[in-house]
Amino acid sequence: MLRAVTISKLHRVANCAYPCAWAGYSSQFAFRAEAAHEQTSRQFSSSTSNISTSGKAFASTVAAVFASGAFVAGICASQQTQTTSQAEAASSEKVDKRLPTIRKSEVARHTTKDTGIWVTYLDGVYDVTEFVDMHPGGNKILLAAGKSIAPYWAMYAVHKTPETREILEEYRIGNLPPEEAEAEVATSAYANEPERSPRLRVLTTTxxxxxxxxxxxxxxxxxxxxxxxxxxxxxxxxxxxxxxxxxxxxxxxxxxxxxxxxxxxxxxxxxxxxxxxxxxxxxxxxxxxxxxxxxxxxxxxxxxxxxxxxxxxxxxxxxxxxxxxxxxxxxxxxxxxxxxxxxxxxxxxxxxxxxxxxxxxxxxxxxxxxxxxxxxxxxxxxxxxxxxxxxxxxxxxxxxxxxxxxxxxxxxxxxxxxxxxxxxxxxxxxxxxAPAMQEFPVTSFITSPRSGDKIPPGQKEIEIKGIAIAGGGRA
Missing domain, CATH: 3.90.420.10 (Oxidoreductase, molybdopterin-binding domain)
Incomplete structure (x- = not known):
């Protein structure tokens, strides 16, 4: 049974000679057993409450406390998760000799959906007209219409996977003549990246x-x-x-x-x-x-x-x-x-x-x-x-x-x-x-216990920690 819940109020931080807006200031809170006290530290604040739980009662209690602050991010086209890069198979091994030879001058004429959107990569020519709307990076692919995608391929690590290369090969319609074939573009743009802490959870590296x-x-x-x-x-x-x-x-x-x-x-x-x-x-x-x-x-x-x-x-x-x-x-x-x-x-x-x-x-x-x-x-x-x-x-x-x-x-x-x-x-x-995102809403979520954590049978006191954010200050 949830006996008491105390969540400290979001408060302003006086940084200048005028009162600052609430926008973006956060509140951190923790529920601790048998204690009921509130700690405030400028932006983040901690509060405690008594919770005795078991089984489904625990899950429903947590859901009730945090339901009003649930936040779901909107769909954003972005780079997909990086998988472990593997060496691509040599392009010459992928050449289908039955396909026609197409020169770059012909590729350059295909830059719109009306003409078909063609691109080149290494020794291949690809008609990506139908793929444009599915491209995870949105219509940025159109920047390479009628040209080589090699500079973009080198820019994002997600391209450096066998799976991505296989998707590209599905759209191959021809081969460049040997004298126009391209070399792999090195990822030198990332040669001077700063060092990062190994404690960060890495999603992509380039x-x-x-x-x-x-x-x-x-x-x-x-x-x-x-x-x-x-x-x-x-x-x-x-x-x-x-x-x-x-x-x-x-x-x-x-x-x-x-x-x-x-x-x-x-x-x-x-x-x-x-x-x-x-x-x-x-x-x-x-x-x-x-x-x-x-x-x-x-x-x-x-x-x-x-x-x-x-x-x-x-x-x-x-x-x-x-x-x-x-x-x-x-x-x-x-x-x-x-x-x-x-x-x-x-x-x-x-x-x-x-x-x-x-x-x-x-x-x-x-x-x-x-x-x-x-x-x-x-x-x-x-x-x-x-x-x-x-x-x-x-x-x-x-x-x-x-x-x-x-x-x-x-x-x-x-x-x-x-x-x-x-x-x-x-x-x-x-x-x-849809309009471009600007202010984000009030949101809150639990950080501990984590998803999948097991609560020992008979345990009566559980510490719950989480984050609350005021968003655009419209709490």
Missing amino acids: PFNGETPAEVLEREDITPNELHFKRHHLPVPLVEDEAYELTVGGDLEGMTLSLEDLRRFPKHTVRATLQCSGNRRTEMAAARRKGLPPVRGLPWHSGALSTAEWSGARLRDVLLAAGVSEDSPNCPFIFVGLDTGATGERYEASIPIEKAMSVYGDVLLAYEMNGEPLPRDHGYPVRAIVPGTTAARSVKWVYQVLASDEECTGFWQQNDYKAFCPSQDPNTVDWSS
Whole structure:
């Protein structure tokens, strides 16, 4: 029987001269037997209650306590989980001599669904027209239409599996002439990646994606820098202080700032929790009903979430200095990062002006993390921090902040990080029919006991630990 439950209230953290918004601040709680006390530590708080349980009563009690905070991440097209890479079979062994020889000049004429979308890889020609809508990376495959996919193939580790190669071979329609055959592209883009803690749960290595251990989330109010979850879409750039410049422009007169210029703005510190939109996707996949389309994306457990104290200049202050006024037109602001893809595309995302200019929005152009310069993995030398908003909008390695008359048109704003009804097939869904994710909702989940843990017969007291997050502050 559940005799008492005390969950401490989410509270504000005074980091600056004004009260900070609730957005993104977290509450950690633990239920302990025979004690009823509350501990508060700025953002995370612990509380206890008495629980005596057995069998189904325990399961139903846990479900009742946390049901109101259940959170299911939306469908996001993303890189699939990395499997152990194996050497690909030599391309010459795959050549079907009965297929026609097709020159690259002919491939270049097939770039749309009307003409057929053809690509090349090594010595093969492939008609991927029917595969475009099924591509886990969305329509990014169209960047290679009429050309070689080799640069993209090298960029993402998921391609380096026999299974993926077999899928590609199903679409082979011809062979390149020997003089036009391509060499394998080396993955040199990842040659200068930073070192990472072996304690992270690694999902992919190129690009690197790793989550924070659950026991760290339970124990630490502030996630140590080396254990903060890492979500990358592209290689980590190497940026030198002296060469760094931040351009604030677009539909503004604009200005260019060095790192030292940015440091001259009043420094603000915000404690904020970042959460990937796909956090707990493994739970979503496990709960998927038969007959529904499969869940796609990286198989995050609960560790695509971490908290840090971020310091830097308020975006609002920088925009005011660049000529944005309180009554400026309702326009989005686009962050553009220095991380670069195979054909020069960069990661970019936008937030609405209401968030960018809010006195209580706490949006930062941050250059410190937990009192230290930003680590490379977290955006050194400057990144955006947008509390209470999906972490996909907190762009790392920011070098441009652009005012625009429309939302960012980039891939990760328009064809990723959107939520749809579970019955909709991500292979055929109209991505333009849903808005880009911004604020995330209040959410909570249990971290201990873990799924599959066994409770000894006769045990009357069980410690339950978990995480609660205020999201956009609309609790």
